[in-house]
Amino acid sequence: MADRKIALVTGAGRGLGLGMARHLTRSGVAVLGTYLTSERAATEATEPDFVFCRLDVTRIDTFPQFVTAVRSTLRERFGVETFDYLVNNAGIGTYAPYAVTTPDQFDELVQINLKAPFFLTQALLPLINEGGRVLNVSTALTRGVVPGMSAYAATKGAIEVLTRYQAVELAERSIRVNTLMGGAVVTDFGGGIMRSPDVQKLAAQTIAQGRIATTDDITAVVPAILSDAFQWATGAIIDVSGGQSL
Numbered sequence: 001m002a003d004r005k006i007a008l009v010t011g012a013g014r015g016l017g018l019g020m021a022r023h024l025t026r027s028g029v030a031v032l033g034t035y036l037t038s039e040r041a042a043t044e045a046t047e048p049d050f051v052f053c054r055l056d057v058t059r060i061d062t063f064p065q066f067v068t069a070v071r072s073t074l075r076e077r078f079g080v081e082t083f084d085y086l087v088n089n090a091g092i093g094t095y096a097p098y099a100v101t102t103p104d105q106f107d108e109l110v111q112i113n114l115k116a117p118f119f120l121t122q123a124l125l126p127l128i129n130e131g132g133r134v135l136n137v138s139t140a141l142t143r144g145v146v147p148g149m150s151a152y153a154a155t156k157g158a159i160e161v162l163t164r165y166q167a168v169e170l171a172e173r174s175i176r177v178n179t180l181m182g183g184a185v186v187t188d189f190g191g192g193i194m195r196s197p198d199v200q201k202l203a204a205q206t207i208a209q210g211r212i213a214t215t216d217d218i219t220a221v222v223p224a225i226l227s228d229a230f231q232w233a234t235g236a237i238i239d240v241s242g243g244q245s246l
């Protein structure tokens, strides 16, 4: 087990997080995934190299207990107490035209998409191995404006800035920090807005490849980004949006 890499992926029970976890395990990386509502995915995960811990990323007060739970899960399942890769995938999207976005909508987006990865990464730092990786998740909506997504895109723009600061401040432990910029893809995101054929058609018109992504289009690259082949990239935005809003 000593040479085996271990990734912690937040929101690994469905959508892009589940895709990332599956590509990681297929490439030989063990995954500790987190879930909140995807209890079924968590309880039905029978692969020995894919385990789950429950986490509500809005509950920063519970992060110390979560760190303890991660440590004991790593010890029991993999015989180690630290891991190599942290993927801050859990996130929400809320459609709200700028003029009518409420403070509650704004706060929820900031809480889940920005404050949570900021403090979760901080809490998990003692468990991330020297030379490890942190991968934050952003969106092509930080580049191209889609009306109704201002608060969401602002939280993701902040993640891109945070990534560069983390890249510099964590370099003393040789931890590389990058942003994965995803693009339009069908998941439960935004209450399932991406399942609407009209939304898909509109989004496809902004994408160089002429269609929206499958989850594999975006997640298959994650093992490579976290691997040693990518070790000289840090503070970077890695665009896997199919050329959205170029």
Ligand SMILES: NC(=O)c1ccc[n+]([C@@H]2O[C@H](COP(=O)([O-])OP(=O)(O)OC[C@H]3O[C@@H](n4cnc5c(N)ncnc54)[C@H](OP(=O)(O)O)[C@@H]3O)[C@@H](O)[C@H]2O)c1
Binding pocket: 010, 011, 012, 013, 014, 015, 016, 017, 034, 035, 036, 037, 038, 039, 055, 056, 057, 058, 088, 089, 090, 091, 092, 093, 112, 137, 138, 139, 140, 181, 182, 183, 184, 185, 186, 187, 188, 189, 190, 194
């Ligand atoms: N879909 C897109 O078009 C798109 C494009 C670019 C970037 N992204 C980004 O990709 C990431 C994943 O989104 P997705 O498309 O896979 O959406 P999704 O299918 O709606 O999945 C959201 C994930 O976030 C987790 N989550 C939400 N609130 C949470 C909380 N309070 N505590 C813990 N976990 C929480 C969910 O956990 P449970 O399943 O346990 O509820 C779920 O795994 C997000 O950061 C999103 O911004 C999405």
